[in-house]
Amino acid sequence: MLELSPMFFLVAAPAVTFAGISKGGFGSGAAFAAATILALVIEPGQALGVMLPLLMLVDAATLRPYWRRWSWPESRAMILGGLPGVALGVAFYRAVDADTMRLLIGGIAVAFVLWQIGQRSGLIRPFERRLPVWAGLIAGAAAGFTSFVSHAGGPPAAVYLLSRQLDKTRYQASTVLIFWAINIFKFVPYAFLGMFTLQTALADLLLAPFAILGAWLGVRAHWLVPERLFFGLTYALLLVTGGKLILDGLA
Numbered sequence: 001m002l003e004l005s006p007m008f009f010l011v012a013a014p015a016v017t018f019a020g021i022s023k024g025g026f027g028s029g030a031a032f033a034a035a036t037i038l039a040l041v042i043e044p045g046q047a048l049g050v051m052l053p054l055l056m057l058v059d060a061a062t063l064r065p066y067w068r069r070w071s072w073p074e075s076r077a078m079i080l081g082g083l084p085g086v087a088l089g090v091a092f093y094r095a096v097d098a099d100t101m102r103l104l105i106g107g108i109a110v111a112f113v114l115w116q117i118g119q120r121s122g123l124i125r126p127f128e129r130r131l132p133v134w135a136g137l138i139a140g141a142a143a144g145f146t147s148f149v150s151h152a153g154g155p156p157a158a159v160y161l162l163s164r165q166l167d168k169t170r171y172q173a174s175t176v177l178i179f180w181a182i183n184i185f186k187f188v189p190y191a192f193l194g195m196f197t198l199q200t201a202l203a204d205l206l207l208a209p210f211a212i213l214g215a216w217l218g219v220r221a222h223w224l225v226p227e228r229l230f231f232g233l234t235y236a237l238l239l240v241t242g243g244k245l246i247l248d249g250l251a
Contacts, residue, residue: 002046002199009206011041016054016207020214023058023179025172025221035151036109036241040248044101045093049195051151052186053204054211059180061215066173074164075174077136078143078157082182085144090189092149102249105150109242112155131163140178147182148189 002008019034034054038047093101117123131139139160147153157178161171190196 002042002050002197002203004199004203004206008041008203012038012050012203012207013210016051016210017214017217019051019055020058020061020211020216021218021221022214023055023176024062024215024218033109033241036105036245039102039105039245040241043098044105045098045193045195046200048149048151049190049197049200050203050207052183052190052195053201054207055151055179056183056187057208057211058215059176059183061212062176062219063180065219066169066176069169069173070177071164071166071170071174073133074136074161074166075177077133078140078160078178079181081137081140081142082144082147082153082178083185085141085146086148086182086185086189087144088141089145089148089186090193092145093193099249101149102245105152106242106245106249108146108150108152108155110239110246112152113239113242115155130165131160135163136160140182143178144182144185147179148186153179153182 015034015037022033035047035051038050042050096104139156142156143153146156154175157175161174166174
């Protein structure tokens with residue numbers, strides 16, 4: 001049973017605020033850090049169950065500021081691909097235990113950081129040509145799967161959307177629309193898998209103001225805060241928490 005202790009809220013409140021800032025202003029790519037952080041203090045399934053309604057709340061809060069600023073062809077392809085990706089995530093979640101989930105969430109976090117470092121250092125070069133629209137179906141499936149098992153659909157979405165050479169705001173608006181849809185796809189399976197309980201609902205109710213605050217800050221930070229500063233802090237946080245989850249899973 002999820003224990004709503006002071007320690008839980010000490011960890012959860014800043015993590016949820018951070019997720020709101022990431023989704024509201026920086027393309028959703030690092031929002032999954034909140035679930036990674038929560039998985040340090042509660043069971044991974046509980047962490048995912050707590051975070052999904054809060055992420056959906058942030059989605060709803062950020063749709064309006066970016067309304068119709070998204071790129072529809074790319075967004076549509078990824079949304080269509082997201083549904084089978086979520087189905088694959090359901091099958092995977094039912095087949096593994098909590099330690100395997102810790103390893104997966106931690107591994108995704110560390111891999112995300114290494115991928116970002118590789119891109120910035122030039123070891124990983126971006127696509128020189130725009131990926132075709134149909135590639136969005138594959139990226140959507142990958143985003144649906146990783147989003148289901150760790151709320152980490154941002155990296156597959158980033159690879160595809162960045163290759164399409166969208167400007168900053170169209171990119172951000174597209175991620176808002178895509179993950180609004182994918183999170184809706186995830187809600188019913190999460191419920192059937194027992195990831196929502198009265199305790200997670202109470203936690204969500206108490207944490208909702210932090211999600212809204214984060215979304216509000218994120219929309220404003222989109223125009224004011226350098227991305228390099230925000231993501232630099234994010235990568236350090238993910239590397240530490242992801243490494244800790246991997247050690248916990250192995251132990």
